[in-house]
Every structure is written in C-alpha cells, then in structure tokens.
Amino acid sequence: MAKRRISRSSKMRLTFFGTLSIIAIFYFLFSLLFNVYTIYDLTNDKQNLQNSLLKLQEEAEELKTDIEKFNDPEYLADYAREHYYYTKKDEYVIKMDEIEETDELIDTLNLNINKKYIILGLSLFMVIFFIYILKKGRKRKKKGRK
DSSP states (O other): OOOOOOOHHHHHHHHHHHHHHHHHHHHHHHHHHHHHHHHHHHHHHHHHHHHHHHHHHHHHHHHHHHHHHHTSHHHHHHHHHHHHOOOOTTOOOOOOOOHHHHHHHHHHHHHHHHHHHHHHHHHHHHHHHHHHHHHHHHHHHHHHHO
C-alpha cells in the first residue's frame, strides 16, 4: 500500500482548524458546565429564600398574635412580671439562673467532641489495619522466597 502524502499546507490547515475546534469544544463545555453550576446555585438560593420567606411569614403571624395578646392588660402584666421583674404591692422577685441554656450548650459541645473522637478512632483503626495488611503481605513474600 502506498502511503498517501499530505502537503504542508494541508497539515497547517489541519493543525489550525484542529486546535481551533478543540478550543471551541473546550469553551462550549466550560460554558455549559458553568451555566449548569449557576442554575444549580440559583436553584439552591431560591429554595433557601423560599424557606426563609416561610419562616418570616410564620414569625409575622406570631407577632400579630403577640400584638393581640398585648392588648389584654392581664397578659401585659404577666409578661412584664416574667420578663422585666415587674411586681405588685408586697411582691418580691427572686432571680434564678437559667441552667437549661448552659446544659444545652454543654450537650452540644460534648456531641462535637464525641464526633471528633469517633473520627480519630476510625482513622487510627484504618491506619493500623493498613499497616497490618502491609506486614502480612511482606511475610507472604518472604515465605515465598524461601
């Protein structure tokens, strides 16, 4: 079979249009991926904004009910007694620390610490297991050589 000879101008044309087409393909792929990522990011933003809108609407409803409650003088007095230490005649206020908030904080910190210990323990186990497998493989190689 005779080899077909390609002229220098054909090679230059192929090189030029080949690189141009490769650049165009990469550009289109990049812009496609960029647009897909942008759509994904905007979809997540839309979902987050819808969730925050629902929370704000719920909060607005709660505030409307609070306004209605504050129109009642008895509720207003109870609220002032509870939050601002308002007292009637011959009443005394005894302030006690809120232990629940600190307990919740301690539980959260303990949970985070426990997660760190679990991850550390699993990592150490994997390292030890990997070393064990390597040593076992070396022993087999040494037995095979004898």
